[in-house]
Amino acid sequence: MSVSREDVERARTVLSGRVHRTPTFRSTTLGVSLKAELFQKTGSFKVRGALNRIAALTREERKAGVVTWSAGNHAQAVAWAAREEGVDCLVQMWKGVSPLKVEVTRGFGATVDLSSPDPAAAYDQTLAVVEEAGRVFVHPHSDPYVVAGHGTLALELLEDVPDLETVVVGTGGGGLISGIVTALEGRARVIGVAPERAQAFPAGLAAGHSVPVETNTIADGLAPPFAGELPIEICRGKVETVLVTEDEIADGMRFLYARAKLAAEPAGAAAAGAVLAGKVESGPGVVVIVSGGNVEPKQAAAILREQ
Numbered sequence: 001m002s003v004s005r006e007d008v009e010r011a012r013t014v015l016s017g018r019v020h021r022t023p024t025f026r027s028t029t030l031g032v033s034l035k036a037e038l039f040q041k042t043g044s045f046k047v048r049g050a051l052n053r054i055a056a057l058t059r060e061e062r063k064a065g066v067v068t069w070s071a072g073n074h075a076q077a078v079a080w081a082a083r084e085e086g087v088d089c090l091v092q093m094w095k096g097v098s099p100l101k102v103e104v105t106r107g108f109g110a111t112v113d114l115s116s117p118d119p120a121a122a123y124d125q126t127l128a129v130v131e132e133a134g135r136v137f138v139h140p141h142s143d144p145y146v147v148a149g150h151g152t153l154a155l156e157l158l159e160d161v162p163d164l165e166t167v168v169v170g171t172g173g174g175g176l177i178s179g180i181v182t183a184l185e186g187r188a189r190v191i192g193v194a195p196e197r198a199q200a201f202p203a204g205l206a207a208g209h210s211v212p213v214e215t216n217t218i219a220d221g222l223a224p225p226f227a228g229e230l231p232i233e234i235c236r237g238k239v240e241t242v243l244v245t246e247d248e249i250a251d252g253m254r255f256l257y258a259r260a261k262l263a264a265e266p267a268g269a270a271a272a273g274a275v276l277a278g279k280v281e282s283g284p285g286v287v288v289i290v291s292g293g294n295v296e297p298k299q300a301a302a303i304l305r306e307q
Helices: 005-015 046-055 059-064 073-085 099-107 119-133 144-160 175-184 200-207 229-235 246-259 266-276 297-304
Strands: 024-027 032-036 066-069 089-094 111-116 166-170 189-195 240-244 286-290
Touching (some): 032 144, 046 073, 046 144, 046 175, 066 073, 073 089, 073 099, 089 099, 099 111, 144 229, 166 175, 166 266, 175 189, 175 229, 189 266, 200 229, 200 240, 240 246, 240 266, 246 266, 246 297, 266 286
Parallel strands (some): 032 286, 089 111, 166 189, 189 240
16 A cells, blocks of 8 residues: 555545645744634544545445444544545444544434454454455545545644644654655655654554553553554654643643634644653744544533643
8 A cells, every 4th residue: 555645636536625724823922824724524634534545435335334433533534424425434442432423423324333342353343344244444544545544634724834844743643654655755854743641643653563552541542452464664763752741731631722712622732742842843834733622521621620
């Protein structure tokens, strides 16, 4: 599998007029520009890749329907994209995921299976559904169409920030950062930010392949049990990574809420938290991606109250 800049350009044509072109604005206090991707449809960048993948289905694949595996943001995106394309959607989640994200996913018309006890079991169930029912797996991070769709975010950055030097982005499975790397083609430095308690992407980069990890973080959107093989292949040797603590993620969330008026979920605030903590240098050519605006009100209130 491979993904090219041309694939990203084609994805932009597919997505044109169907997803938002989210704004980028300057935060003088933080000393960076903020790409407000939390204003995207369903609240995150995930719709870019999901719609690009589902729009490419053949007639036979559309009849079979799609299945995906996600804790929430990708689930919502695939459910939304499937509804847009008139395709039946099944989502494999697991016990303990955000009730809010389950509710929204179902609201887009998807069937949600919560019978699995954990992410690994849900992933195995997804593969079984593909094998037994013939549904197409819309992978959250290891599908060339998904990566290309996510890369369209970086095309917008190149237009909105002429002096672009560094892109700082939260990493989970690696779908977004690999799309950004593909689209930029070396035009800017790319730094991936992962929670200390969810190191799937940096661990995969270090090993050169996907490795299982344990996760326990408030940033559930950055906590897959492993990163994708395709993103690792694309990003190895081309990105830097930093780790942030739970307190730094929470600080980033509070900063975005109070100073930038962005109600990001913890996963969407990790990159800002890295800059705020001094782990990534600020500057006029630095852009922080803020993606993920789906958070349980009680969790958000507790973090904002510093509890």
